[in-house]
Amino acid sequence: MSKLSIKDLQLSNKRVFMRVDFNVPLDENGRVTDDTRIRETLPTIEYALRHGARLILCSHLGRPKGKPNPKMSLKPVAERLRVLLDHVMGPSENVGFSPDCIGAQAVEMSKQLEKGQALLLENVRFHAEEEKNDEAFSKQLAMLAEIYVNDAFGSAHRAHSSTVGITRFMEKSAAGLLMQKELEYLGKALSHPQHPFVAILGGAKVSDKIGVIQNLMTKVDAIIIGGGMAYTFLKAQGQEIGKSLFEADKLDLAKQLLADAKARNLKFLLPVDHVVADKFDAQAHPEQIGEGQPIPADKMALDIGPKTVELFSAEIAKARTIVWNGPMGVFEFEHFARGTRAIAKAVAGNAGATSIVGGGDSVAAVHDAGVADKITHISTGGGASLEFLEGKKLPGVEALTNK
Ligand code: AMP
Numbered sequence: 266m267s268k269l270s271i272k273d274l275q276l277s278n279k280r281v282f283m284r285v286d287f288n289v290p291l292d293e294n295g296r297v298t299d300d301t302r303i304r305e306t307l308p309t310i311e312y313a314l315r316h317g318a319r320l321i322l323c324s325h326l327g328r329p330k331g332k333p334n335p336k337m338s339l340k341p342v343a344e345r346l347r348v349l350l351d352h353v354m355g356p357s358e359n360v361g362f363s364p365d366c367i368g369a370q371a372v373e374m375s376k377q378l379e380k381g382q383a384l385l386l387e388n389v390r391f392h393a394e395e396e397k398n399d400e401a402f403s404k405q406l407a408m409l410a411e412i413y414v415n416d417a418f419g420s421a422h423r424a425h426s427s428t429v430g431i432t433r434f435m436e437k438s439a440a441g442l443l444m445q446k447e448l449e450y451l452g453k454a455l456s457h458p459q460h461p462f463v464a465i466l467g468g469a470k471v472s473d474k475i476g477v478i479q480n481l482m483t484k485v486d487a488i489i490i491g492g493g494m495a496y497t498f499l500k501a502q503g504q505e506i507g508k509s510l511f512e513a514d515k516l517d518l519a520k521q522l523l524a525d526a527k528a529r530n531l532k533f534l535l536p537v538d539h540v541v542a543d544k545f546d547a548q549a550h551p552e553q554i555g556e557g558q559p560i561p562a563d564k565m566a567l568d569i570g571p572k573t574v575e576l577f578s579a580e581i582a583k584a585r586t587i588v589w590n591g592p593m594g595v596f597e598f599e600h601f602a603r604g605t606r607a608i609a610k611a612v613a614g615n616a617g618a619t620s621i622v623g624g625g626d627s628v629a630a631v632h633d634a635g636v637a638d639k640i641t642h643i644s645t646g647g648g649a650s651l652e653f654l655e656g657k658k659l660p661g662v663e664a665l666t667n668k
Pocket of ligand 1: 467468469470473491492493494510566567568590591592593594595596597624626
């Protein structure tokens with residue numbers, strides 16, 4: 266990687282400002298209901314503390330729209346972090362909590378930190394300036410430390426004060442271990458993939474993934490499209506899609522992409538059979554539409570059928586690199602989750618491939634299918650990983666110091 270890593274830094278006794286992704290769900294009583302994101306960044310926190318950093322942790326939580334909101338306070342996260350750190354480092358000093366991420370008190374608390382101690386700042390998005398990448402606000406954040414580390418891959422596609430602005434006022438800015446892992450896996454898949462390289466894309470809309478399809482088409486050997494977005498392509502091929510999801514304004518583009526794939530001699534696999542229903546509803550009765558059969562005008566496809574699972578799985582089994590983003594059907598409804606789960610199993614079943622899964626639903630599917638441990642890399646940033654796959658530069662990564 267051409268950017269500095271936390272491992273390149275001399276951390277001992279330095280005040281280190283670490284941007285993390287502690288955007289975790291809280292229940293009505295303010296308790297953390299899923300601490301996956303905290304645990305994922307724990308190795309970087311542990312690394313910094315063991316190397317004698319005086320650690321200042323900064324994150325956003327939810328969308329408080331630039332105003333303090335007690336329901337989105339990071340205070341419960343400090344408590345959970347204490348428990349998790351106790352596990353990995355043994356009973357340690359308390360993790361401090363600063364009720365504001367800037368100001369005299371935060372500066373004072375940062376100065377009082379001793380080597381190996383941590384301080385969590387209150388939600389950085391309680392200030393509207395954060396999302397504006399405001400210079401004065403960035404400077405105020407920068408007063409808390411000398412060195413900057415970004416481990417929040419999930420926020421790296423945003424140019425905010427805590428991801429970009431602050432780096433201008435720091436001695437050095439480096440990637441944390443989680444950020445580094447994300448960049449290595451995604452970067453390698455795009456720049457030096459082992460072939461065959463198969464991309465699996467799903468989800469609701471073609472419009473959300475055009476950039477990804479276009480960029481990946483120049484790199485992959487096969488592209489597999491499932492989920493709602495497949496039906497605009499099937500319509501472009503002249504098939505009957507009934508009431509299935511359809512983006513009329515993307516029809517010409519779908520035709521163009523199909524023609525491009527053909528010109529490139531690239532496999533472009535679409536569903537050949539379907540599970541349909543008469544309405545978009547968890548209780549709707551699932552019905553199979555066999556291979557080559559049209560989808561009736563009053564039905565909508567909500568999952569891929571068994572033949573499609575076979576077809577896609579056979580292609581996935583041949584791959585050496587797999588990138589998957591987006592579900593194959595309405596995974597939230599039990600009756601229509603089968604296709605997505607089967608694809609999760611197919612991806613996990615290819616032990617010889619480097620498999621990378623991103624996006625909330627596909628990540629949920631590999632957990633749900635009990636195969637998460639067989640995936641090479643599960644990306645923590647939905648939006649950021651999509652922008653990376655589109656070939657865009659992530660501002661939060663660009664801002665880090667070059668090696
Ligand atoms: P995305 O956020 O673009 O990855 O899309 C995820 C959403 O796509 C999920 O909420 C799914 O329910 C939805 N989805 C997947 N397949 C279909 C389909 N065939 N029809 C309607 N929605 C779908």
